[in-house]
Amino acid sequence: MRTFCMIAAGLLAGLSLPAEAQDAAAGRKVFTGSCAVCHGTKPGEKKMGPSLFGVVGRKAGSAEGFRFSPALTKDGRKWNPKSLDAFLANPRKEIPGTRMAYAGLRNAEQRKALLAYLATLK
Ligand code: HEC
Numbered sequence: 001m002r003t004f005c006m007i008a009a010g011l012l013a014g015l016s017l018p019a020e021a022q023d024a025a026a027g028r029k030v031f032t033g034s035c036a037v038c039h040g041t042k043p044g045e046k047k048m049g050p051s052l053f054g055v056v057g058r059k060a061g062s063a064e065g066f067r068f069s070p071a072l073t074k075d076g077r078k079w080n081p082k083s084l085d086a087f088l089a090n091p092r093k094e095i096p097g098t099r100m101a102y103a104g105l106r107n108a109e110q111r112k113a114l115l116a117y118l119a120t121l122k
Contacts, residue, residue, distance in 0.1 A: 020116055027117030030110050034102075041121050049100060055079050056119050060095075071097030081115050088114065 017025075031039075038049040045051040050063035057080070061073035075095050077083050087094045088111055090104040105111050 023113045023116035024120050025117075027110075027113035027115065030105070030114045031117055034105065035114075038100075038102075052118060053121050055121065056081070056084070056115075069097060069099040071095055072099075081119070084115055084118065085111055 031041075035052070038047050040047050040051045041053055043051060043053045044065055045053070046066060050066035050068070055063075057078070060075050060077045060079060060083075061068040062076075072095060088105050089108075091098050091100045091102055093104075105114065
């Protein structure tokens with residue numbers, strides 16, 4: 001009985017993950033499916049795009065060792081949940097001239113989850 005109670009408590013704890021952790025888990029899947037071909041998540045990892053390690057809080061176009069387009073460097077906005085949300089919804093409309101060849105993630109729920117995941121990359 002005691003063992004049973006411990007297992008049940010463990011299961012309940014697993015089920016009541018904070019909403020943010022659930023979002024981050026869902027966002028990780030979105031990232032793997034839509035972003036990981038071009039973006040790494042480790043510091044300095046270079047693919048076609050810059051590493052997104054520590055992206056939340058840094059200035060646009062400032063990742064070390066990556067050659068950004070003039071459009072992104074000149075823009076220089078600070079990446080926070082709001083600016084990232086706008087950029088990821090429609091990159092080329094938000095920063096005309098960006099070299100990021102990605103049409104945009106139109107699903108707001110998926111963007112929210114993705115942002116929760118990006119915030120864990122630090
Ligand atoms: C086809 C490759 C490709 C895909 C797919 C892609 N990106 Fe990018 N991304 C790039 C490139 C290249 C840049 C640099 C753009 C520039 O210099 O104008 C970039 C830039 C960025 C930046 C700005 C980084 C900085 O340090 O300023 C963010 C944030 C970003 N991408 C997030 C994402 C996310 C999240 C996804 C998935 C939804 C994604 N990207 C999908 C290629 C891609």
